[in-house]
Amino acid sequence: MTMNEAFVALNWQTVPTLPARSPQAHKGSFGHVFAVGGGPGMGGALALACAAAYRVGAGLVTAVGHPSAIPYLAAWLPEATWRDWPARFGDLPEQAVLAVGPGLGQGLAAHDLLLEIGTLSHPQVWDADALNILARFGPELLAADAPRLFTPHPGEAARLLGVTVAAVQSDRAAAICRLQARYGGYWVLKGHHSLLLGGAGRWLCPLGNPGMATGGSGDVLTGILAGLLAQDLAADKALSLGVCLHARAGDLAAARMGEASLLARDILAAVPHALQELAQNHDGN
Ligand SMILES: NC(=O)C1=CN([C@@H]2O[C@H](COP(=O)(O)OP(=O)(O)OC[C@H]3O[C@@H](n4cnc5c(N)ncnc54)[C@H](O)[C@@H]3O)[C@@H](O)[C@H]2O)[C@@H](O)CC1
Numbered sequence: 579m580t581m582n583e584a585f586v587a588l589n590w591q592t593v594p595t596l597p598a599r600s601p602q603a604h605k606g607s608f609g610h611v612f613a614v615g616g617g618p619g620m621g622g623a624l625a626l627a628c629a630a631a632y633r634v635g636a637g638l639v640t641a642v643g644h645p646s647a648i649p650y651l652a653a654w655l656p657e658a659t660w661r662d663w664p665a666r667f668g669d670l671p672e673q674a675v676l677a678v679g680p681g682l683g684q685g686l687a688a689h690d691l692l693l694e695i696g697t698l699s700h701p702q703v704w705d706a707d708a709l710n711i712l713a714r715f716g717p718e719l720l721a722a723d724a725p726r727l728f729t730p731h732p733g734e735a736a737r738l739l740g741v742t743v744a745a746v747q748s749d750r751a752a753a754i755c756r757l758q759a760r761y762g763g764y765w766v767l768k769g770h771h772s773l774l775l776g777g778a779g780r781w782l783c784p785l786g787n788p789g790m791a792t793g794g795s796g797d798v799l800t801g802i803l804a805g806l807l808a809q810d811l812a813a814d815k816a817l818s819l820g821v822c823l824h825a826r827a828g829d830l831a832a833a834r835m836g837e838a839s840l841l842a843r844d845i846l847a848a849v850p851h852a853l854q855e856l857a858q859n860h861d862g863n
């Protein structure tokens with residue numbers, strides 16, 4: 579058996595789903611996502627991640643962004659609250675989940691934010707520039723134990739491993755295993771047939787399409803994963819559900835819009851439909 583074959587294809591019909599909501603539920607029942615990113619010129623990445631966290635059911639979402647990102651974010655997503663950089667996280671609520679990286683940039687302020695986030699034990703999703711900074715400073719940046727999901731595309735994976743993109747792509751299974759061995763945590767190596775490495779599970783996502791190769795589509799995944807973790811899904815479940823949900827939403831959106839025209843916001847808009855499909859699958863099983 580090759581290492582690739584050890585990754586089992588996930589099935590959209592049976593992937594874990596969200597539990598039904600209690601009639602007594604209130605917004606405090608569904609967690610609080612703090613999405614950290616939105617450096618100069620990249621407020622859109624943060625906005626997409628925040629909206630995705632809400633779309634999968636997070637009770638509250640706070641955007642932590644560069645001051646220049648906030649007016650745009652507040653207009654586009656008035657449901658989110660916000661904090662300016664430089665932010666400190668000493669007052670984070672116990673149920674907080676962090677999503678770090680979308681549009682963060684790689685300057686000193688971003689590095690300072692990650693130095694503090696690395697000491698927190700709250701569940702975290704690391705993406706984009708958070709991964710690029712991690713590649714520069716190494717696993718020491720992850721000072722405290724915390725449930726962490728890492729979501730590199732092949733370019734980020736290559737930086738984290740100090741190899742070329744071609745080397746990552748030539749043996750994706752080996753690459754994701756090396757990433758987990760070096761940095762710990764739970765991983766998705768994104769792209770065609772994303773690979774997932776959980777605590778015990780090794781999975782491949784057979785869903786998704788090349789229309790999703792468009793700016794911002796990974797930021798939507800980051801928000802989805804954080805929104806699921808915020809609802810107390812175990813990291814393994816959040817990983818398998820989140821990656822499949824994102825890819826299925828991409829397929830539903832591509833069926834309507836065509837692959838070439840697909841925008842990240844179309845994937846976001848299809849998330850509720852994918853979630854409803856999933857609920858029907860589970861009712862029917
Ligand atoms: N609207 C926004 O504000 C957006 C901001 N973004 C931010 O821009 C910053 C830079 O991220 P980027 O990802 O664009 O730049 P990167 O330089 O990190 O990655 C792009 C490179 O990665 C490689 N790569 C990625 N996916 C691959 C695949 N499937 N197969 C092979 N190679 C692959 C390619 O070499 C590609 O040129 C991040 O902070 C990110 O969050 C992007 O997310 C795009 C949208």
Ligand SMILES: Nc1ncnc2c1ncn2[C@@H]1O[C@H](COP(=O)(O)OP(=O)(O)O)[C@@H](O)[C@H]1O
Binds near residue numbers: 768769771789794
């Ligand atoms: N050819 C493809 N087939 C399936 N999924 C894809 C393909 N290309 C990109 N994707 C998905 O789209 C997303 C792109 O994420 P990423 O590269 O981080 O984009 P961005 O940085 O612009 O947000 C990932 O979830 C990836 O798996």
